[in-house]
Amino acid sequence: MATTTLNGAELAILINRFEGIARKMTNTLYRTGRSGVLNRARDFSCCIVTADCQLLATADSLPIHVLVGPDMMAQAMKNFHPELKRGDAFLHNSPYHGSSHAADHVLIIPVIDDKGKHRFTVLTKAHQADCGNAEPTTYMGTAVDVYAEGALIFPAVKVQENYRTNEDMVRMCEMRIRVPEQWKGDFLAMIGSARIGEQEIMRLADEVGWDTLETFCGQWFDYSEQRMITRLSSLPKGEATGSSTHDPIPGTPPEGVRIVASVSALPEEGRIVVDLRDNIDALPCGLNLSEACARSACLIAVFNSIGGDIPRNAGSFRRVEILLRENSVAGIPLHPTSCSVSTTNVADRVTHSVSLAMAELGEGFGTAEFGAFLPPSSAVVSGKDPRTGDPFVNQIFLGCTTGAGTPYEDAWLTYLHVGNGGMCFIDSVELDELYQPILVTERRILEDTEGAGRHIGASSLRVEFGPLGCDVDVAYVSDGKLNPPRGVHGGGTGGGSNQLRRLQDGSTQDLPPAATVRIHQGESIISICCGGGGYGDPARRDPQRVVKDVQDGWVSQQRARDVYRVVLKPDGTLDQGATEAARA
Template sequence: MSEDNTQCHDGGTGPSELEPYLMTVLSKKFEAITRDMTQSLLKSARSNIISVARDFSSAITLYDGRQFMIDEGLPIHLANIHLVPQVTREYFDDVRPGDCFLTNSPYAGNTHHADYTLHSPVFCDGEPLFWTVSRAHQADVGAPVPSTYVADGETVFEEGMHLPSVRIQREYEDREDIVRMCTENIRVGETQWYGDYRAQVASVRRGETEIQNLCEEYGVDVVKTFVEEWLEYGERMMRQEIATLPAETISHTAHHDPIPDAAPEGVPVTVELSILPDEERIVVDLTDNEDTIPAGFNLTEATTVAAVYGGIFNNLDADIPHNQGCIDRIDVEMGDGKVVGRPEYPAGTSLATTNVCDTLFNAVQASFGQLGEPYGMAEGASGMPIVVSNISGVDPRRDEEFVNQVIYYGGGGPAVHGHDGWMMYGIPITGGVIYRDSVEVDEHQYPILVEENELVPDTGGPGKWRGAPGCICRYRPRDTEITVTYFGNATEFPPKGIRGGKAGGKAATKIETADGTVVDTPSINVVEVGPGETVIGRFAGGGGYGDPFERDPERVRSDVEQGYVTVDGADEDYGVVLEETSTGIEIDEDATRERRNEVER
């Protein structure tokens, strides 16, 4: 970043006011602060969904609400996190040092009601410059069912408490009335929720202290200059990247499975992207989508823009800083009262961060495939199936109530040009950031036993680059009854491949009864599972990229050797004929050549 090519905010060029080395140093120091915030929460949170699975994100925004610096966090959390401080500033004109605010309302810039967003102002030399922000998914929020997801919740009044930005701390002390309201309206509120809340407070306070130390070390004026140049740098990088793309208008429609009583035909999600390299801008039109549905699957403004930004970023240079300068080069046109876009109060948005949002992610990232190679990313596994369900009940070993979400998915990653699908991808809205649960820890903390959790061969979408296979998981309660709440997808519309790639394997949900009978169950359900019964969940595989018959036969052989593809699957899906020899699995090159030549594609 030299003086002769530094671009100003208006698109022109001019000299940087900071030395290049100082830009690098300060950017890394701010990144380190967000990582410190993350570690504070990770090491002190109470619930497994935060302390093990890492369903949370840390960020710093500018005081005026512009996106500034983010840590490794969930795509659904971070691309929109600047919206919450903007709303808080509209509500409060007396923000002071020592304040901390809590927002979980989807109608106040938040994602959905289960993500509690704590944000604290950062004052330096008496001037408010930043907000430190911690967003974490709660194990329970006091909804009518022991889950943070209410699939049949037609309105926000069925989702539990909504807090549209409340001051929960003043002068660094809790407001006891607000805390008491939360603890008494949330299951295990005084133990689990309060522990997670205090961990989030520690996170934002750590960030506040470190930023103040940074301002003291370098001076407020230097830090303020860096802030503006960092946003300009993000804008310049984004402009340059868009300028290299073809000038095209592209579209893609992805599909969510039918939703009982709300969307019996399913939910199609259509995006149209206009890439304008001359203007160095991308325009995304989402207006051609259905009206809100009477269920909790409607997106919020925050989750809509996050899915759009995330799907685009999945196709661009990963080194572009995802700050306000970057996202300002993307225009999102959305309708009001739509299942994708801005909902009209009080439409239910309980699952705004997952199912249909995953579908929007898929539609955006897959649409780039129409530009030709090397662009595009296939569709990934989606939804909150029974392998990532909420479980609740009473643990007879301790006579204690429990409620938490378990994360047992694996695979599901979409293929991209040059790379097979990521085995630990999970779903689009998490993008591989969520960690899988430790089976041993879960079995210690909850009255369950996990009997099987492994990848399933021939479920990754075939392609020149293969989608990651899906997984199967079996678990059961120990000598008690548990409530299992889940919201699956991809049982009817599996993740599609692009550019000739094939779809991944479908998801499925079953229950094995005490007498050994295996029965299919709805993919969206709340079910009581008793002693002797077993939950069986199948997670979808990711879509493939490119013609499967162009896949390197050696890669197919390796897939078979590792158990991702069977010998029959190699023949049928890839046209690769294999034979077992005394030294292992080998390619029959003549038979493979003949097999591939006989198939017209």
């Protein structure tokens, strides 16, 4: 290949080669990770950034993990370690230096050429089943600061030199983390994943040359930026403000945490500005956002609102200006602010606020609100397994729906939450029962909980599970009971969340929204996750789609008639004449 100007085919080949490398890293981690968070739920991301810390390739990654953060973490590595050498590796999880939250351990490896020049950086980010928190959970919603979290914080700490692991660091982690063998297995899987990325980039450079790869990066970023300019030029010019409110938990105002986002669309400049500065100060709880999550949450909303065919990299990001302020709940945290739940709850509310503002710009833009996250069906469960006598800690992914209606299509039912982008997997009931001493007695969609609309939001999901032969601690930070997901452009509100304890006599009692609760033998916990908001007038929904919703058990015939103005015959088929009359 030429090193001056690459043609379109060469650009396409090389971006696919880089994304293929990221997928090899992903496959390595998925197949070798020890914890269920990695090898069943797939809560991890792998990506590649350039030597000057620009995001290049993120194939199959979670948006909240990688849109912003890898660039900041790579820069932190360079700041703390100016003399990078081949064989180095760094462990990073500091939310004050580009990571998302303490539970996301990141393995960072610089790719160094034969002359000792730093060419690329590969990163593998993996959510941990346990990160040494004061409580057996990686999400501490009620932690008043980072000290109350208790997690080990690694600001780009060297863990390998000349490909040899610093065993002192490993022993430190093993002494702090409740499931040391499980953590070490995941740590080794992360090293393997990142080293695969390093090796594959070296092979690619041997094939085409470092100069060609450097030329490619510049041209790919410029191409992506131009695509973004073209797409943003189609937005209606204007300003809009959206807001979304997180339910109150300990450490928040009694009315909850209202997140406000102002969006300025500048189509003539091919640019958009998102302003998050008009939000409250950081709170004495774990809901505060790291800078990486605040910026990523804004970008998620922008890309969700303009279509999915624009490359997500440093080039397209140039056209989105995000304004933050220090010490804001949705801004730039100052140590020792706790960011324990940074990737989900308030980050999702930021995305919702920006999406709602984008929808205000006009029909065909933005999305409805996605459902809020972290109900007990996605809790961290822990205890002592009576079958082995060993302690266990793992986050289960028994299901969250939460998808929102969009201008073009119905919700993605199994989205989990908006920052995840639908990339995590739902756990098999049988595997969760095999690996933890629990019994899952129910997992089903709840009828009439979808956000009604021309395009519907997801229905709520009800899950019930309890311990077998022991007590189990269930840690969660649930949101969306008081502030369920709203629709836009006439769309309806999706189902809200709830959590209850079922006692041995069969009665139920309400549980708090953010807690670690002990479920005793003979009891169970009931988790109801949010649905998603609808987009557009329900009376404009395709009647045949409503018929299918009724047949699938998502919508009752009564709701079809009252909300969608669709009438069914006794045999369950569409009554065309009665429907036309109802909609007239």
